[in-house]
Amino acid sequence: MDTNIALGYEQNLPASDPASILSRHVDMPDPAPHDLIVEVRAVSVNPVDVKLRASAPSEGFRVLGFDAAGVVLRVGSEVTLFSPGDEVFYAGSIDRPGTNQRFHAVDERIVGRKPASLSFAEAAALPLTSITAWETLFDRFRLTQESNGTLLVVGATGGVGSAVVQLAEALLPGVSVIASASDAERAAWVTELGAEHTIDHRLDLASQVQEIAPQGVDWLFTAHSDEQIPTYADIVRPFGQITAIDDGPRDVSPLKAKSITWHWELMFTRPVQRTADMIEQHRLLNAIADLVDTGRLRSTVTRSLSPITPETLREAHALIEGGRTLGKIVLHDWAS
Template sequence: MTTSRAIGYRHNHPVTVSDALVTEDVDLPVIGPHDLLVQVQAVSVNPVDVKLRVSAPTDGLRILGFDAAGTVVATGEEVELFSVGDEVYYAGALDRPGTNQTLHAVDERLVGHKPRTLTMAEAAALPLTVITAWEALFDHLRLDASSRGRLLIVGATGGVGLAMTQLAHTLLPDVEIIATASTTERAGLVRSLGASQVVDHHGELAQQITSVAPGGVDWLFTAYSQDQMDVYAQIVTPFGHIVAIDDGARDVTPLKSKAIAWHWEFMFARSLHQTADMAVQHDLLETVTELVDAGRLRPIIEHDLSPISAHTLRQAHKLVESGHLAGKVVLHDW
């Protein structure tokens, strides 16, 4: 076999346009010394896929997709962590062709063994969001099992928020989780995953937090930080920490009088800059696999589509663009 079937875009069309995503045969990926060649069996769609399709330029066909689950069919000469036949899952890299293709090359240091208790589709729902949540909690906020205090998760029913709620509940026993949600049903979901308090995502945040946490919160994760600095300055304690994942410049001056630290989380930083500790993401996913197989963490899936095609991927992009999901959109089988 010399080609792989791939789905991508050549023009920045709205998702309603029939050729917003197209299917083409492309050359089989060339694998480097640390690469795995994976037969992709399931993928999921994340907001980053939508952002790229709408605005990122392309020279020819740009193949989208980050989350994937599948089976290793070939390995590079220096691969040590995997063998042909292993079932794996991962979130890929920003600067390489995406996972929306039948055969995909990925650096083994970004890959984990798939949880044995999950289907391929279920496994594909996890990597990008759980890596982001993990890095936010443990790399940036530097929380551990001895941490005590209050964590506010703004946007708790997004993919990252759902993963973070579970990780914090499972691994941080003395951290109280306060979450924001937009409906009663979604509030029930995040409570079931470990949030002890839930406030209205569309309400006046400072007032609501004051009512449930009079002393404020020690740590704040946000997926929606635009124009929120004054509010965050009110509700975060002195010497507290905020970590954000959305885009755009921010004036953090209101945080200064309390010496509140601001962090950006970007899960592609390690692979994009080829950091010396890239294998941390492999180790992270291996730990996640253990948590999943022990019944302590689970994927939250709202839509499961099949087969993987340009048509179903356009459906998935449309669902993600709606901004109304409380869980992931996954696709499986070609």
């Protein structure tokens, strides 16, 4: 039987431990009717990878990874969107084996065409963060080209925050973006991506926001909501909206007085729940590819490691654990 090289973990260990991420030979994936078998050329590392590795799997070896870019090798019996040889990018699903393997099975309905103008490594930085940002702006907030107001992006220098800023700049001309960053380098980064204003989230967030938007912001995206609800209640206008992507608070009652709406955003909801509109992730990834290829969106990769090995993957995990990453870390090309 053909085998497949995969990287994963068996127990909860710090990234500095050589046993924290291991290489194993696993069976070649067998495609379900709507599956593509993708020859993975590049992957990226997200905070969710580190979060999963922090708790031991219930049984045996678990393959990590979500973002991937590669080439379609085989297709399932009901596939209609892609053919062998197509170059693709996608973020996978949390309920299936991860992308950190040479050959990976993924449902075609959550896969997009790889931007032609990007390398596999550059493309692998985009899917998870772009899907999350897109769903935040257009599914949770329901913004359109006619929307007018102010959007605060808390954690704008992370992968998702960087994508939110770029999509707002590209597609929402009436929306002014305030981006939080922790130093001058990061402030310059988000300004270059399109933010009209920057603030330092290490300082008094409320006073800085109120200087820019005295009546409060209309929309607030946050990757760091824990213990921030009283502050958010101060700086979001009445009837405003908040979307969080972290595990967040358990009590949002301070938002009630201003009728502020609280949204959760999890880009895995569509594939895990097999929703009727699951194909929307395919469509939005193709829209992302179009924006990239027309120069309106760029890859947020800031560090590239090669080849894809347990050693380079551990290095990437250690960088994410350090909490000071800017943009995205990608790994590309398998060791021969």
